Amino acid sequence: MKHLFKTQLNWTSKNIVDSSKRFYSKTHQIDIEGKPILDISAAKAFKGDPELYNPEDLLLSSLVSCHMMSYLYVCSQNGIEVLSYSDNAEATLEVNPDGSGRFTEVRLNPKVTIVNSDKVDLALELHQKANQLCFIANSCNFPVVHNASCEVA
Numbered sequence: 001m002k003h004l005f006k007t008q009l010n011w012t013s014k015n016i017v018d019s020s021k022r023f024y025s026k027t028h029q030i031d032i033e034g035k036p037i038l039d040i041s042a043a044k045a046f047k048g049d050p051e052l053y054n055p056e057d058l059l060l061s062s063l064v065s066c067h068m069m070s071y072l073y074v075c076s077q078n079g080i081e082v083l084s085y086s087d088n089a090e091a092t093l094e095v096n097p098d099g100s101g102r103f104t105e106v107r108l109n110p111k112v113t114i115v116n117s118d119k120v121d122l123a124l125e126l127h128q129k130a131n132q133l134c135f136i137a138n139s140c141n142f143p144v145v146h147n148a149s150c151e152v153a
Contacts, residue, residue: 007032027052056093056103063106063136063144064089071110071130080123081115083153103142110148117152124150 011028026042027049042048043056064087075082087110095101114123127146131137137144 023047056091059103060089060091060106063091063134063140064108066134066136067108067127067130067144068110070133071112071127074126074129074133075114075123078119078122078126079116080119080126082112082123083115084113086111103140105143105145106140107145107147110146111151112148113151113153115153120150120152124148 008031009028010031026047028040030038030040032038039052040058041050041052041054043054044050046054048054068085068087072082072085087108089106089108091106092104093101094104108127110127112123114120116123127148131144131146
């Protein structure tokens with residue numbers, strides 16, 4: 001089974017900040033049909049607008065969101081009632097002297113609250129299964145580390 005996702009990126013030359021140096025603004029819009037337009041820029045470290053989302057923010061957000069949805073799915077398959085889920089995720093980006101770079105690691109720190117006191121160990125183990133199912137994690141070429149915790153309400 002295959003699914004096709006589409007997006008449109010819009011940028012114009014009116015975004016030139018300094019034409020003598022050919023410094024272009026990195027601010028642009030992503031338009032996905034039927035959804036609010038996203039205003040995006042580069043990260044502040046790369047001369048972008050720090051008030052806007054950047055591709056690095058969005059990659060990490062996609063990964064943490066996909067992991068949570070995969071996790072909730074495997075919990076439902078295993079009879080675990082989840083009351084809350086939060087995550088303070090971090091990603092490490094290394095930039096090379098030539099300006100290229102890559103993410104070298106993402107650390108997910110999911111904190112889950114469940115009802116079932118007898119399933120805490122299973123709830124923790126299921127993060128590995130969720131990672132195996134996560135579409136975004138399966139598309140990444142860097143390690144995704146899980147530092148999960150689980151509480152019982």
